[in-house]
Amino acid sequence: MNKQAVLWEPSPNNLEPFWMGFTPNRAFKKRPRMIARAKDMHYYDMGGRAILDGSAGLWCSNAGHCRDHIVSAIQKSAAELDFAPTFQYGHPKVFELASRLTTMAPGDLNYAFFCNSGSEAADTALKIALAYHRANGQASRTRLIGRERGYHGVNFGGISVGGMVANRKWFGAMLAGVDHLPHTYNRKEQAFTKGEPDWGVHLADELERLVALHDASTIAAVIVEPMAGSTGVLPPPKGYLKRLREICDKHGILLIFDEVITGFGRLGHAFAAERFDVIPDLLTFAKGVTSGTVPMGGVMARQHIYDKFMTGPDHVIELFHGYTYTGHPIAAAAGVATMDVYRDENLFERARKLEHVWADAAFTLKGNPMVEDIRTIGLVAAIDIKPVDGQPGLRAYKAMENAFHDFGFMIRITADTIALSPPLIISENQIDEMFTDKLPKVLQSVA
Numbered sequence: 001m002n003k004q005a006v007l008w009e010p011s012p013n014n015l016e017p018f019w020m021g022f023t024p025n026r027a028f029k030k031r032p033r034m035i036a037r038a039k040d041m042h043y044y045d046m047g048g049r050a051i052l053d054g055s056a057g058l059w060c061s062n063a064g065h066c067r068d069h070i071v072s073a074i075q076k077s078a079a080e081l082d083f084a085p086t087f088q089y090g091h092p093k094v095f096e097l098a099s100r101l102t103t104m105a106p107g108d109l110n111y112a113f114f115c116n117s118g119s120e121a122a123d124t125a126l127k128i129a130l131a132y133h134r135a136n137g138q139a140s141r142t143r144l145i146g147r148e149r150g151y152h153g154v155n156f157g158g159i160s161v162g163g164m165v166a167n168r169k170w171f172g173a174m175l176a177g178v179d180h181l182p183h184t185y186n187r188k189e190q191a192f193t194k195g196e197p198d199w200g201v202h203l204a205d206e207l208e209r210l211v212a213l214h215d216a217s218t219i220a221a222v223i224v225e226p227m228a229g230s231t232g233v234l235p236p237p238k239g240y241l242k243r244l245r246e247i248c249d250k251h252g253i254l255l256i257f258d259e260v261i262t263g264f265g266r267l268g269h270a271f272a273a274e275r276f277d278v279i280p281d282l283l284t285f286a287k288g289v290t291s292g293t294v295p296m297g298g299v300m301a302r303q304h305i306y307d308k309f310m311t312g313p314d315h316v317i318e319l320f321h322g323y324t325y326t327g328h329p330i331a332a333a334a335g336v337a338t339m340d341v342y343r344d345e346n347l348f349e350r351a352r353k354l355e356h357v358w359a360d361a362a363f364t365l366k367g368n369p370m371v372e373d374i375r376t377i378g379l380v381a382a383i384d385i386k387p388v389d390g391q392p393g394l395r396a397y398k399a400m401e402n403a404f405h406d407f408g409f410m411i412r413i414t415a416d417t418i419a420l421s422p423p424l425i426i427s428e429n430q431i432d433e434m435f436t437d438k439l440p441k442v443l444q445s446v447a
């Protein structure tokens, strides 16, 4: 067919041309899970059937869906200021959002740099760390340390320090000079733990081993998720993050927390840094900053990091980094309105108060013959289900299909783990509905 001839004709509703990311395209297109609209705790499919949102979309809709205050802020901004550059120019909303975020962040995380996604946030943080050491006269510090089973998005920096094999093996050699800490999950020692496991603080000492191997003078930064989310929810062992902080301080290594998932109330605090009482040098955020409404991400930096760049002549750019859409006015307006909702509805505190109810409800699944482990922290739960012999991931995939089509429930899966992370507005009844009604039926359907 001549594509040119039909360019301006109404398009057929064809599922084929959209190449979907992180999705088995052929399976999806045979039996699509199509979402038409959303409100509060629910999605609605094309026929108007309600789907309970067990995953805040993709860990991002923390305030719930289509909240009036956020919707009007976006509409107003789209009509008032569609775009303004933030290279060499500025607009009020982005400064307002930076002030709100840095006031909310613990310690002296006093500066916010903006980008458009979690992946960009991770790469931005890694670049700032490298540039910081150079500005500090320690240009030999170029090595980046990530962690096995870590996820820092899909850009080259993020996959290099990340530790998910499927996200790495297809893409060549990636960044040079990267090493990894071991992951912190051990089922034998930690199975069925609520909150931080007692076992595993010693795994932070592996950083000393990497320092002994490479020498501190070659290491720029360590990046970890305070709670590893995408590889199946791995809460940090008690004391682990504090120990990492101590070792980084001892050796002049920057500590980066990737809080793309843990930011904005997911663990019952504005940031996991606050919950675990550890202040990183750089903290990435995305997702919840706009409650998923408009793409936005960013990095917060401590005072000493920013100060190191603020030298040289006044008219010279200090950091050669940024994106056209850095601090986009509509995203910034959405971000400010989202912070209003979090504040006015006390959503972080709400998550904190619900944590026990949530964990107890999740643990009602202990003893289900399909369930091998359950982990909970904040408003997050992971349920490891028995894999089908020789076909890893199949049972969880079917569980996701059945949850959507047969039980009106959106869940997130990774391998054979079901991860749940609902909007923070979830009610106790809805928690009950998820764990004592929908999930047992879903598990039964794939037994």
Ligand SMILES: Cc1ncc(COP(=O)(O)O)c(C=O)c1O
Residues within 6 Å of the ligand: 059, 116, 117, 118, 119, 120, 122, 151, 152, 153, 154, 225, 229, 230, 258, 259, 260, 261, 286, 287
């Ligand atoms: C910890 C972490 N970092 C980075 C990302 C990537 O974010 P995005 O998909 O917005 O690029 C994610 C996404 O889930 C994440 O969980």
